[in-house]
Amino acid sequence: MALAISDAIGLDPYGYAQTHLSEAAQRTLAGLAATLERDVKPLLRDAWETATMPDAVLAALIPLSLMEPGGVSPDEAASTMFSGFRNYVLARTDVSVATLYNAQSGLFRAAVRFGGSAEQAAELDPQIRSFALTGVFALTEPEHGSDIAGGLATTARRDGDEWVIDGQKRWIGGASTADRLAIFARDVADGEVKLFLVDRTADGVTLETITGKVALRPMQNSVITLNGARVADAWRMQNVNSWRDVSRILRTMRSDVAWIAAGLQAGALEAAVRYVRGREQFGRPIGGFQLVQEKLARMLGNAVASLGMAVQLSVRQDAGDFDDTNSALAKMTTSLMARETVALGREVLGGNGILLEHDVARFFADTEAVYSYEGTHEINSLIVGRALTGTSAFV
Known part of the structure; x- marks a missing residue:
């Protein structure tokens, strides 16, 4: 008996989409899958090949209104379950495409929704949903990644009704085409972290595209340099006044990456199955070889387990339980399983398997980026270990 294939998300033997999404949401995702x-x-x-992101990608996705889809209730459209499945379907096609969207x-929407005041979120969120x-979300710095909580070096200085920002950010995906850069900086007056939406074209802001990547090649990552860049106080997100506030935003993003890690595994598995059904050796399709089938079965087990973990994480989050440990455990585990799957x-x-024409190579390379971004395996393991033992092992 063939495994069930959902029109919305692809291989779904346990029926997660049917269980956790309305029919309208499933139709929306099926439309997304068809567009992709x-x-x-x-x-x-x-x-x-060219390490460029075609404008046609967002041109195809924006009209779908995936952040406020018609026919889907407002509550479901705003849920992490729906956004999670959306990331899953995007990553099933390509991780750079999922990361771009x-x-x-x-990232940017969470910075405004959770970092802005009620008034700021009400004004800006509809504009973000419609594009x-x-x-973009700019936290990581050239010299500070895993130690960004204590090491964040970008500074902000109040000057009348404006703030003056100095510093650098690195690995910021999509910055070269963004209207605003969500810059996290340390207030020189009180030493606390604040968040500012800086105009990409403001004086004192320069961007340089990072080249030479072997993963996420189409995604344009930038180094952002801020040299006396000015931003009005109205563009400071009022609910970010400490690292604790930043952590509140980050825990939602680890769940996004867990969904992406699950989705890329589905994409890699489907590509592998297509190949083995058509490739012949020794006079018959290699899909009929025992060793090949064992590997495919393990890939499916990892993919379904990762999806199940992401689904249950979203169940908890949509019930109001945004727990750092749960998010860290899901990101750590799904990205680790993704490494084996690809x-x-x-x-x-x-x-x-190293040729782009068969698709698996893209997933293979991109998994290394997913394994490290939005919290490395080691950092997430320390968050989980602290919860298990009651003792922090962070330096």
């Missing part, structure tokens, strides 16, 4: 297959996937090989729908206002996929394709 028709309009986005054909662009990916050249996008990888999530830079707006997840009338685009932005390695198995590359194995079953043999030498052809």
Whole structure:
């Protein structure tokens, strides 16, 4: 008996989509999957070769209104379950595409929704949902990644009704085309972390694209340099006044990455299955070889387990339980399983597994980025270990 394939999300043997999404939400995701297959996937090989993100990608996705889909109730559209499945479907096609969309729908939107005052969120969130206002989340710095909580070096100085920002940010995906840069900086007056939406074109702001990447090649990551850049106090997000407030935003983003890690595994598995059904060796399709089937079964087990973990995390979060440990455990575990899944996929394709034309190579390379971004494996393991033992092992 063939495994059930959901029109919305692909391989779904346990029926997670049917259980946790309304029919309207499933139709929306099915439309997204069809758009990705028709309009986005054909662009990916050249996008990888040239390390550029085609404008046609967002041009295809924005009209779908995925942050406020018609027919889906407002509560479901705003849920982490729906946004999670959305990331899953995007990542099933390509991780750079998922990361690009999530830079707006997840990272930047979360910075405003959870970092802004009620008034700021009410004004800006509709613009973010429609892409009338685009932005990116800029926290990581050239010398501070895992130690950013204590090491954040970008500074903000109040000057009348404005703030003056100095410092650098690194690995900021989508910055080169964003309207606003969500810059986290340390207030020189009180030493606390604040959040500012800085105009990308403001005086004192320069961007440099990072080149030479072997993962997320189409995604344009930038180094942002701020040299006396000015931003009006009205663009300071009022509910970020300490690192604790930043952590409140970050815990929502680790769940996004867990969904992406699950989705890329589904994409790698589907690509591997397509290949083994058509590839013949020794006079028959290699999909009929025992060793190949064992690897595919392990890939499916990892993919379904990762999806189940992401689903249950969203169940908890949509019930109001945003726990750091739960988010860290999900991100840590799904990205670790993703590493094994894509390695198995590359194995079953043999030498052809390194060719872009068979798709698995993209997932194989991109998993290394997912394994590290939004909290490395080690940092997330320390968050989980602290909860288990009651003792912090952070330096």
